[in-house]
Each structure stands twice: as C-alpha cells, then as structure tokens.
Amino acid sequence: MALAVVNGPTVIEFVEDQKAFEICVEECFEMLDADGDGVISRNELCAGFCKLMVQPIQDMNNLYDAIFERFDEDKIGSIDRQQFRSLMKEIMFAMARGIGNSPVLMALDSESLLMKAVQHEHAKK
Ligand SMILES: [Ca+2]
Numbered sequence: 001m002a003l004a005v006v007n008g009p010t011v012i013e014f015v016e017d018q019k020a021f022e023i024c025v026e027e028c029f030e031m032l033d034a035d036g037d038g039v040i041s042r043n044e045l046c047a048g049f050c051k052l053m054v055q056p057i058q059d060m061n062n063l064y065d066a067i068f069e070r071f072d073e074d075k076i077g078s079i080d081r082q083q084f085r086s087l088m089k090e091i092m093f094a095m096a097r098g099i100g101n102s103p104v105l106m107a108l109d110s111e112s113l114l115m116k117a118v119q120h121e122h123a124k125k
Pocket of ligand 1: 032040044
C-alpha cells in the first residue's frame with residue numbers, strides 16, 4: 001500500500017493514452033489468465049480481480065455475475081482479451097466518475113489500476 005493523490009482526470013487521461021492503457025490491459029490480462037489459455041474464466045477473475053480494485057468490494061459475487069452477464073457476450077463462461085479491454089475501460093471510467101475532479105488522497109495497492117494511472121501521470125512530468 002502507498003498513499004497517492006488521484007483525481008478523475010488522471011484516470012481518464014490514462015485510459016485515453018491508448019499505448020499506455022493497452023500495456024496495462026495486457027499486464028492485467030496475463031496476471032488474471034492463470035492457466036494461460038487466452039481467456040479469463042470466472043474462477044480466474046475471482047482469484048485476481050480484487051487486487052486491481054481500490055478495496056475489496058463487499059459483494060464480489062454480484063459484481064462477477066454482472067461482469068459476466070455484460071461482457072461474456074457469447075455466454076461461454078469466459079472473457080477474451082477484447083471483452084476484457086472493454087471491461088477495464090468501463091471500470092476505469094466508473095472510478096473516475098466516483099472520484100470526481102478534486103484530488104483525493106488514497107491508500108493504493110501497487111498493483112491496483114488507480115496506482116497505474118497515478119504512475120502514468122508521474123511518468124509524463
Ligand atoms: Ca484462463
């Protein structure tokens with residue numbers, strides 16, 4: 001855990017920097033796809049997804065249901081790279097909206113998505 005100051009635009013700029021965001025998506029995908037078969041199953045998502053978020057969400061099962069309902073378009077119980085990229089974008093934009101435009105001090109895990117956005121902003125300076 002490390003303290004970092006985050007605001008919504010920091011997160012949005014990160015998502016809109018296609019190259020940087022794509023690298024982040026790839027890293028997260030590789031991390032979650034534990035058996036390396038090129039898709040993320042529900043079990044794989046459950047095992048690693050909370051690391052990417054700011055804090056464990058109370059009812060992760062409902063979240064996973066919602067994710068698979070929405071992003072597993074072909075209903076085969078797994079998410080491929082393209083679906084995962086859409087999911088990541090949506091999550092980042094939702095977090096940006098949640099934070100708003102004013103800087104917020106947060107304790108972030110080094111692997112969390114928000115920390116990646118903060119590092120991205122620092123790297124530009
Ligand atoms: Ca897999």
